[in-house]
Amino acid sequence: MSEPSTTAHGSKIDPADTLPKLLLQHARIRSNSPAMREKAFGIWQTWTWAEMADEVGKLVCGLKALGLESGDKLAVVGDNRPRLYWSMVAAQCIGAIPVPLYQDSVAAEMIYILNDADIRFAVVEDQEQVDKLLEIKDRCPKLENVVYDEIRGLRDYEHTGLLHSIADLQTLGQDYDRAHSDFFERCVAETQGDQFAIMLYTSGTTGNPKGVLLTHDNLVITGRNGVEQEGLTADEEVLAYLPMAWVGDNLFSVTQSYVAGFCVNCPESTETVMTDMREIGPTYYFAPPRVYENLLTQVIIRMEDASAVKRKVFDYFMEVARKVGSRILDGEQVNSMERMKYWIGNVLVYAPLKNVLGFSRIKLAFTAGEAIGPDIFDFYRSLGINVKQLYGQTEATVFICVQPNGQVRADTVGVPAAGVEVKISDDGEVLYRSPGVFHSYYKNEKSTRSTKTEDGWVLTGDAGYFDDEGHLRIIDRAKDVGKLTSGAMFAPKYLENKLKFFPQVKEVVAFGDGRDFAAVFVNIDLDAVGNWAERQNMAYTGYTDLAARPEVAEMVRECVEKVNADLAEDSRLSASQIRRFLILPKELDADDGELTRTRKVRRNFIADRYEDLVNGLYDGRSAVDVDLEVKFEDGRTGRLLAKVEIQTAQAYGVTEMRKTG
Amino acid sequence: MARQPIGEILLKADNISLSFGGVKALSNISFDVREHELAAIIGPNGAGKSSMLNVINGFYHPQQGQITFKGQTRSRMKVHQAAVQGIARTFQNIALFKGMSVLDNLMTGRNLKMHSTMLEQAVYWGRARREELEHRGKVEEIIDFLNLESVRKTPVGRLPYGIQKRVELGRALAAEPSLLLLDEPMAGMNLEEKEDMCRFVLDVNEEFGTTIVLIEHDMAVVMDISDRVTVLDYGRLLAVGTPDEVRNNQEVIDAYLGVASD
Secondary structure: OOOOOOOOOOOOOOOOOOHHHHHHHHHHHOOOOEEEEEEEOOEEEEEEHHHHHHHHHHHHHHHHHHOOOOOOEEEEEOOOOHHHHHHHHHHHHHOOEEEEEOOOOOHHHHHHHHHHOOEEEEEEOOHHHHHHHHHHHHHOOOOOEEEEOOOOOOOOOOOOOOEEEHHHHHHHHHHHHHHOOOHHHHHHHHOOOOOEEEEEEEOOOOOOOEEEEEEHHHHHHHHHHHHHHHOOOOOOEEEOOOOOOOHHHHHHHHHHHHHHOOEEEEOOOHHHHHHHHHHHOOOEEEEOHHHHHHHHHHHHHHHHOOOHHHHHHHHHHHHHHHHHHHHHHOOOOOOHHHHHHHHHHHHHHHHHHHHHHOOOOOOEEEEOOOOOOHHHHHHHHHOOOOEEEEEEEHHHOEEEEEOOOOOOOOOOOOEEOOOOEEEEOOOOEEEEEOOOOOOEEOOOHHHHHHHEOOOOOEEEEEEEEEOOOOOEEEEEEHHHOEEOOOOOEEOHHHHHHHHHOOOOEEEEEEEOOOOOOEEEEEEEOHHHHHHHHHHOOOOOOOHHHHHOOHHHHHHHHHHHHHHHHHHHHOOOOHHHOEEEEEEOOOOOOHHHOOEOOOOOEOHHHHHHHOHHHHHHHHOOOOEEEEEEEEEOOOOOEEEEEEEEEEEEOOOOOOOOOOOOO | OOOOOOOOEEEEEEEEEEEEOOEEEEEEEEEEEEOOOEEEEEOOOOOOHHHHHHHHOOOOOOOEEEEEEOOEEEOOOOHHHHHHHOEEEOOOOOOOOOOOEHHHHHHHOOHHHOOOOHHHHHHOOOHHHHHHHHHHHHHHHHHHHOOOHHHOOOEHHHOOHHHHHHHHHHHHHHOOOOEEEEEOOOOOOOHHHHHHHHHHHHHHHHHHOOEEEEEOOOHHHHHHHOOEEEEEEOOEEEEEEOHHHHHOOHHHHHHHHOOOOO
């Protein structure tokens, strides 16, 4: 696999076919419009496109002076900070490839990626990340330079050789610039659309993460298609708060901003996102379902603590919104009485609520990554917030399917996005072909070939089908769809999602492939259940204590039985009703390897780690003792001893299952 | 800019004795604190640690002995004089304005540096406006420094204990003190909060060069972060020295672990 430093086909349709070129284009045509904001010291600091180009220019020269060459890889680790974004573009100007990493990766994960990606340069946010890199330096022999943004706590560190501050780098760059006039502009002019723009590591529910190489063409064309399809303009406001290592952040907060020319806002810190969101009032927003879910949970918790009158008003108008809100949003016929009520509701409830959530100005909000609960989805849409689902992948530069305006359903992911072809293979797997299809996996020819066919189709690994309206419906990962001993289909993700839609339930792990019946592990949501417990005057010490309460088990049983009643309606899935379940004594945690960094459950890993509990679900025991090693956030380990009760739930309708135990 | 080297003597206590009626809280204590130093006073409960701090910032007046601060010797001083001279402190039991936001609490720390009159402040014009902006800027730096951004506008009473302690540290810092007295900053905290607080205390010392006198009974914390340790027991001075010296001092070991009676 060679890296195209010169382009093979020199044809140019659009002169601004790379991110650096787009940057300079905006610096010319809208030099004084805001390009980026960051809240620092309590005040939003703004950089215009011209100022941003200037900052990037200094970084380009600085990185060059430090020895960054075309084809080098530059790791970027930290929260969404302007200087980190700028270093990524700066690297692209030189022809180097930025590799953003998850800022909460533990040392072992980092070592793997730094070595796999042959990282020579790293640009990081602060002391925390510098410490992490210094700790693993010996095991990453290729790492030569670490550049940091925030000096705090780093003054005493030895600054010879390895460590540099971004400020120093930019000063170095200014000297270099004087010696090589117009270096930045010349670099930018040399960038080509088919050059690699970025390498993103997929979190990998199995095996080691793989580096997905995307070109400028992948990013820019996909980004532009999205901008045109959704009618985005240079006036949008976006809040960049999702991990920089996620493909979505690179498309929504970087590429599309560069294509459309809109402003990207970096929050003050991860804890202040809610406040910052309210102050900025983004018009274009994206979040995984989990974020929408958390916001809704908070709203509900706070409403439960509100006075009786407020609660009545809220409940009444939310009911009105549920009935007509989504229909008004979809432009359907609604009678004037209902419209009137909705208007009053807007004054009294919806508008203030949206204001608190920071959703007042939203034109378009995306959710992706996981299935979203119908209740959650409907809640936002009924408030008049245009939340849409999209189906995407890192390998596709995000977009595969998007829901068109007016045809938004909770249980589908929409129709193929602009420029994307989608088909379903004979064994039910979803395949796509698009301008966003990745170049290859870095140094992994074998995986590239098994994922991408000769003629450019990519296997998603997801099982799905098109419904009667032509909307794609995803059931589960293709390889996870299994069979019960009775031969009936078992789609674990489908069960998990259905159960996770209850606010009391945070995570679910379903078992059933090759078994007699379906059974699940449940993580309760500490916020929601904790609040409920407080209102019941139930004292508890923490998660483990609460999880072991019989009242809580009863509450979860009700949820499970509702899911069962739902499943009983569907002939294909009624066999996978949940017969037995248990509430895990600890929260599933990415630090223990139980979740991926994007918070997807790693089912096989969990099945191994909690083998005793899984056996308990199936051998008819009523309780199981567990002895677990747990890792705390500071890296220390401890033990957790608990007795876990195993619960049974009622199944409905047709059952041909054999009794166990 | 690395940590500033430890300099001249900033504070000197000479033969301090303090008693309440018949109770001798401090007897004949002498020690000194140098510029940019992180000094700790340790000792079992009732050893006279808090009394010593109260003497330093002029809240108690010792019957004997004198305090020399920045070359000025005095035996009696009012609390506000201490503040004017650049001594700020936090308390063992949090003493914040519970109903006010974090931001407002920190602004009160700037009080001594405000010169505009009440009338000027009421109309928010000229000097008052300039001052307000300047002080707010300074306070925002502290908010950033102590990672308090997310609670900037939250009333202090609603915050968890560990954060309140941090706010109190922030208020003391807002006065830009040359000597900072911390009365058990880690008391009642869990491990993580303690680690955070240690980090902040060290950062304050490094970043602002502030001289710090710290009272603490968590030995591990003290030994980890201080340059010099003064050990008190029943109002007596047991030992002064580096953490290592103190750790190996037989008298200290006896006081902390007790001595076998036979």
